[in-house]
Amino acid sequence: QAVVTQEPSLTVSPGGTVTLTCGSSTGAVTSGHYPYWFQQKPGQAPRALMYDTSKKHSWTPARFSGSLLGGKAALTLSGAQPEDEADYHCMLSYSSLHWVFGGGTKLTVL
Amino acid sequence: EVQLVQSGAEVREPGTTLKISCKASAYSFSDYYMHWVKQAPGKGLEWMGLVDPEDGETRYAEKFQGRVTMTADTSADTVYMELSSLKFDDTAVYYCVVDLNWFEPWGQGTLVTVSS
Numbered sequence: 593q594a595v596v597t598q599e600p601s602l603t604v605s606p607g608g609t610v611t612l613t614c615g616s617s618t619g620a621v622t623s624g625h626y627p628y629w630f631q632q633k634p635g636q637a638p639r640a641l642m643y644d645t646s647k648k649h650s651w652t653p654a655r656f657s658g659s660l661l662g663g664k665a666a667l668t669l670s671g672a673q674p675e676d677e678a679d680y681h682c683m684l685s686y687s688s689l690h691w692v693f694g695g696g697t698k699l700t701v702l
Numbered sequence: 703e704v705q706l707v708q709s710g711a712e713v714r715e716p717g718t719t720l721k722i723s724c725k726a727s728a729y730s731f732s733d734y735y736m737h738w739v740k741q742a743p744g745k746g747l748e749w750m751g752l753v754d755p756e757d758g759e760t761r762y763a764e765k766f767q768g769r770v771t772m773t774a775d776t777s778a779d780t781v782y783m784e785l786s787s788l789k790f791d792d793t794a795v796y797y798c799v800v801d802l803n804w805f806e807p808w809g810q811g812t813l814v815t816v817s818s
Contacts, residue, residue, distance in 0.1 A: 696746035
């Protein structure tokens with residue numbers, strides 16, 4: 593089974609910009625992996641932020657954006673807020689109806 | 703409002719079988735895949751598999767193949783996840799999530815503790 597890799601932890605200053613990435617052991621991440629990004633705060637269920645690389649849910653703040661960057665999926669946060677401190681999980685699709693999550697990135701806003 | 707309500711916390715001994723449920727409401731149950739996701743304490747998310755409530759078709763992650771069974775009861779708008787031969791590292795929160803709105807919404811999670 594493929595392995596999806598994320599940075600274990602990142603720190604961003606309030607108002608700053610940070611990019612989280614999501615790589616695949618099978619090679620470059622493409623739009624065909626339909627990358628998802630989920631945000632999870634302590635004690636809560638995850639919530640989908642981004643799907644299909646760069647599409648946002650209605651509740652996704654405008655400061656989040658998704659892209660493909662250097663063979664990886666990327667989630668960029670521009671203008672970080674204290675409430676953005678959370679775990680971020682990416683998920684990729686492999687073949688039909690099989691999904692794999694990355695290990696998650698703990699984002700600290702400090 | 704679309705909701706997924708999961709069954710309550712469970713404690714099981716190693717080697718036994720667990721079956722948890724996820725009841726859906728306020729949408730057309732048969733029309734959307736239901737996924738199950740595992741989260742061990744302090745760890746990331748792990749996709750376990752999915753069930754198509756319309757015809758019962760399933761897809762399982764390789765890691766859980768042979769130990770997991772996902773089923774759907776359309777008369778009760780409920781899906782079930784059965785995990786057999788439980789091990790200590792099956793201790794986790796298990797979430798159901800419906801692919802209604804691009805992997806939303808999620809159930810509240812069911813805490814499963816495997817302990818002797």
